[in-house]
């Protein structure tokens with residue numbers, strides 16, 4: 001509570017003011033920042049690169065096998081083959097989604113990020129938008145190219161406009177929504193390996209578990225799991241009628257379910273991010 | 279200007295920060311001192327709105343942190359943990375921060391130059407040495423050219439050249455009228471850098487004083503004596519009204535006396551002296567005395583206990599740095 005010690009360091013008459021003009025920061029600034037972040041780490045290139053490779057190689061491979069086989073496909077379109085590339089691609093999307101936020105916790109970068117932008121909701125929103133648009137664009141483009149090749153290669157029914165839309169934009173949106181769910185889980189768990197494990201478990205375990213439900217008492221649970229497991233939903237995205245049994249989602253419905261789930265979990269992530277210590 | 283009022287943080291039953299109230303003023307370097315686990319980093323995280331206080335408030339120029347429009351232009355911080363993404367280049371690490379606060383790209387180049395990292399701007403920060411990482415952290419703090427700067431143990435792991443650089447940087451920044459708040463657990467370091475001192479122990483405020491006052495009040499000066507005739511020497515000193523403290527190893531310490539007076543006294547009594555020197559207790563000692571009751575992680579001899587670095591257990595017996603020593607045999 002006393003005057004400063006050394007006269008040569010006496011307080012300057014006026015407190016320092018940053019010469020850089022200040023205005024209210026907004027979402028646009030956070031978006032620019034998050035775009036720089038996501039494009040400047042190698043994990044983005046790796047996960048997206050591997051994803052593109054898997055979608056292309058598996059998509060073309062399956063189409064080539066189908067083209068050389070004798071089985072006729074008058075009823076179905078070739079677009080359904082897109083599923084085979086979509087499942088492995090979803091693992092890459094999950095990884096990227098989780099890393100987008102959890103790597104900040106792993107490195108301690110999150111503290112710097114939140115010091116620069118104390119509105120935590122804005123940070124998460126910017127991350128979600130940048131991530132969603134990136135994944136949606138890349139997967140839609142790749143899915144479209146692969147679908148075109150599949151339709152050209154395989155002798156099958158001519159797809160309708162709606163089927164085209166679901167196999168391209170629908171695939172992109174579904175994977176991007178799955179990615180958003182991963183981003184939300186990454187925000188909640190704050191640990192890359194942990195969150196990726198949880199998401200891959202969510203992706204694959206329901207089907208595996210359903211396979212082992214022999215008991216009659218568990219019949220309804222088993223059916224529910226078979227219908228609503230993420231891989232089944234992906235298959236349903238390509239089909240106008242429920243692919244397993246009489247009810248269950250089909251067409252655009254799986255996308256709504258995934259989008260809704262991602263939104264709910266993301267809301268939880270917002271609440272936690274806002275209330276927790278960093 | 280940073281103002282803390284009744285700032286408290288509890289983790290479960292543990293109170294890490296306990297009703298801290300103080301102000302950090304512009305134009306000077308304010309040292310924030312406390313032993314390991316005293317709550318320095320926790321306090322700083324609450325100042326930056328990273329951790330929520332259990333109670334109490336922090337105001338930055340009268341505002342809550344969240345009310346600052348572009349915070350990096352008001353306050354820059356270097357936290358104790360490496361707070362950068364190692365897979366990103368130094369330039370991009372700074373660029374993404376700059377963009378979030380609309381700081382021009384040219385400023386990124388500028389601060390990289392300022393901390394001497396221009397040559398490695400494109401390199402991933404993962405490969406940086408401790409000192410380079412610290413410089414990058416300082417660059418990020420300076421990015422918005424802010425009025426307030428906060429450094430959590432900035433000299434940790436730096437070589438003497440780096441320490442010298444940071445010390446001068448902080449003084450220069452303060453001289454421009456900025457508010458500089460720097461934490462440390464090294465009193466000796468603070469004595470060279472800080473103008474004002476805030477000491478905490480176990481989360482509680484122990485001192486809020488100017489450095490000069492602290493030095494004046496806390497550096498005890500005394501005379502150190504060694505003699506083969508220790509018993510007789512002590513009796514003579516007692517007889518002449520001096521208070522003698524035995525410091526172990528045959529050393530006697532006398533407060534409030536000059537070497538001249540004691541040397542003459544020994545000569546008059548025909549006593550042999552092996553040492554007669556004026557001593558000044560180090561500030562480090564004063565600091566440890568002050569926080570003694572509040573040190574959380576003591577080192578216990580051979581007891582392997584926890585990982586936290588702790589001050590030596592027997593600081594009372596050690597002699598501090600000697601300033602203005604005069605020795606004469608008798």
Ligand SMILES: Nc1ncnc2c1ncn2[C@@H]1O[C@H](COP(=O)(O)OP(=O)(O)OP(=O)(O)O)[C@@H](O)[C@H]1O
Pocket residue numbers: 289292293294312313314315316317318319320321358463
């Ligand atoms: N997230 C947390 N959860 C539980 N306890 C915590 C947490 N963060 C800090 N603490 C406790 O609060 C106390 C203060 O810690 P803090 O890191 O603020 O000390 P410090 O003064 O910075 O120490 P150092 O000099 O070692 O850096 C410590 O006892 C620590 O164990």
Ligand SMILES: [Mg+2]
Pocket residue numbers: 318319320358430
């Ligand atoms: Mg600390």
